[in-house]
Amino acid sequence: MRVLDTRLKVENLRVYYFTNRGKVRAVDDISFEINGNESIGIVGESASGKSTLGAAIIRSVNPPGRIVQGKIIVNGKNVLELTESYFNREIRWKKIAVVFQGAMNSLDPVYRISDQLQELMQEHKIKGDFEQSIYQALKDVGLDRSVANRYPHELSGGMKQRVVIAMALLLQPLLLIADEPTTALDVLVQAQIMNLLKKLKAEKNMNIVMITHDISLISEIADKIGIMYAGQIVELSSSSELLLNPKHPYTQALIKAIPKIHANYNKIHSIKGNPPDLASELKGCRFYERCPHAMDVCLHDPPLFKIKTGYVKCWLYKDSDPAE
Numbered sequence: 001m002r003v004l005d006t007r008l009k010v011e012n013l014r015v016y017y018f019t020n021r022g023k024v025r026a027v028d029d030i031s032f033e034i035n036g037n038e039s040i041g042i043v044g045e046s047a048s049g050k051s052t053l054g055a056a057i058i059r060s061v062n063p064p065g066r067i068v069q070g071k072i073i074v075n076g077k078n079v080l081e082l083t084e085s086y087f088n089r090e091i092r093w094k095k096i097a098v099v100f101q102g103a104m105n106s107l108d109p110v111y112r113i114s115d116q117l118q119e120l121m122q123e124h125k126i127k128g129d130f131e132q133s134i135y136q137a138l139k140d141v142g143l144d145r146s147v148a149n150r151y152p153h154e155l156s157g158g159m160k161q162r163v164v165i166a167m168a169l170l171l172q173p174l175l176l177i178a179d180e181p182t183t184a185l186d187v188l189v190q191a192q193i194m195n196l197l198k199k200l201k202a203e204k205n206m207n208i209v210m211i212t213h214d215i216s217l218i219s220e221i222a223d224k225i226g227i228m229y230a231g232q233i234v235e236l237s238s239s240s241e242l243l244l245n246p247k248h249p250y251t252q253a254l255i256k257a258i259p260k261i262h263a264n265y266n267k268i269h270s271i272k273g274n275p276p277d278l279a280s281e282l283k284g285c286r287f288y289e290r291c292p293h294a295m296d297v298c299l300h301d302p303p304l305f306k307i308k309t310g311y312v313k314c315w316l317y318k319d320s321d322p323a324e
């Protein structure tokens with residue numbers, strides 16, 4: 001069997017925000033890896049810690065947040081051990097790039113698109129023909145070269161999103177973190193952006209960490225999916241296995257909540273209740289209050305149990321082997 005090289009390995013990662021309400025455990029002991037040219041989808045409700053996880057991978061957690069434990073290994077190197085200046089010079093944008101949540105609204109309104117792309121290349125001391133590189137970057141994301149001369153307000157939401165993807169890809173990174181890249185776009189444009197990312201993933205041989213609250217969006221792009229709940233990954237599996245055969249009660253509820261075409265909207269299942277407050281002392285299974293299968297043992301924190309293509313953090317699978 002061919003062993004695929006590990007492109008990204010996150011090990012026991014914890015990221016906390018130190019607020020005056022207490023420690024907010026936004027990422028609380030997360031581990032996963034992607035190999036070869038795999039991509040992963042990170043899915044969960046709002047405030048489950050998805051953006052914090054994405055920001056940690058590119059060492060951009062905002063204060064009062066701090067990575068308090070763990071390793072982030074990219075191509076064999078723990079990027080958390082690198083100095084800030086080396087990381088900024090050699091890794092950020094060149095090896096790992098990010099499309100932050102809402103990035104298309106933070107394009108600088110007073111500069112033309114070409115100036116914003118050129119600035120990024122100059123900052124990273126990229127030499128060569130700027131004009132050609134900019135035209136190529138725009139072409140890669142399906143935009144006409146005339147977009148280079150426009151200001152952000154002259155572009156539609158879909159076009160702005162393509163521009164921020166072009167910026168992220170400008171220095172040909174190995175790994176792209178895309179945080180809710182289609183939020184605020186209409187359904188048709190959402191599909192176009194997802195198709196674009198799928199095409200780029202194949203053409204550029206790039207790994208993608210796709211973050212979304214919408215599980216229905218990512219089956220085509222993600223080879224595996226990690227389901228996040230209250231700062232933890234509660235199930236990780238290949239996309240097909242997770243979507244066809246979800247194991248964790250939370251994953252099952254998320255999949256049930258996907259609206260089906262022609263569905264009677266009164267019958268769409270929503271998940272009752274709210275996730276726990278991440279600033280409070282959390283004991284036992286974090287889904288306990290909302291889980292239809294909760295048992296006494298669930299008052300103890302469930303370990304990770306092995307399943308066919310990954311792991312699940314739920315006592316229902318206690319007869320399976322522990323996942324390492």
Ligand SMILES: Nc1ncnc2c1ncn2[C@@H]1O[C@H](COP(=O)(O)OP(=O)(O)O)[C@@H](O)[C@H]1O
Pocket residue numbers: 017019024026044045046047048049050051052053062063064065278
């Ligand atoms: N700058 C911050 N200061 C304090 N708490 C934060 C900050 N950013 C995020 N959080 C908290 O961390 C948790 C996870 O947030 P986030 O990573 O944005 O989740 P998601 O992307 O899944 O919506 C939330 O409880 C949120 O309130």
Ligand code: SF4
Pocket residue numbers: 248249250285286287288291292293294295298302313314315316
């Ligand atoms: S550990 Fe218990 S409460 Fe948690 S998801 Fe599994 S069955 Fe439900």
Ligand SMILES: [Mg+2]
Pocket residue numbers: 050051052101179180
């Ligand atoms: Mg987010």
